[in-house]
Amino acid sequence: GENVEQHPSTLSVQEGDSAVIKCTYSDSASNYFPWYKQELGKGPQLIIDIRSNVGEKKDQRIAVTLNKTAKHFSLHITETQPEDSAVYFCAAIRSGAGGTSYGKLTFGQGTILTVHP
């Protein structure tokens, strides 16, 4: 089955700096890679995702890159703000025709991001 490794486990940055979280996956057939943000006392919330036919996707201050050859993908947050502090999870899945449902995700271990004012 799929295995997702996420690094670092904790990340501390100053407000305004950039933050990068990296994930690697094992199943070369995985084709969908979402990122979730979990704030204290809340459930994980989708913040950005990327499909295997795209190398990069950006949404305001967050971006995700995907390297299919190396089987790794990364989350980039620029101009970090204190409200970006949360636990971030990457995930991967092989889905679509012949695969499993899009709801059966394999998650990484999570990264605790702390942004200091």
Place this chain on the structure above:
Amino acid sequence: EAGVTQFPSHSVIEKGQTVTLRCDPISGHDNLYWYRRVMGKEIKFLLHFVKESKQDESGMPNNRFLAERTGGTYSTLKVQPAELEDSGVYFCASSQFNYVLGELFFGEGSRLTVL
């Protein structure tokens, strides 16, 4: 529109006791999932319902766990008897689509502590 709601938010029980967690998915979402995060590790898939039917229960740890979704609305996850290693946060998620890409909406989780 109400999101995915879970109850209780926190449950503390002793080893050997029984606990039942409840999840109410977003209205109209036929797909309901249970996940678990143990001891700060990754969030792991437990099972998937499509309406009232179990589509995939490959992630259920053992037969002490029983999930139901009678009538295809809310779901319950019962742990009986609970063991220490069952402690963790149990998340419920729902989605409108199954094999078509769509957002997975998570509840706030039920934290289970087994003493």
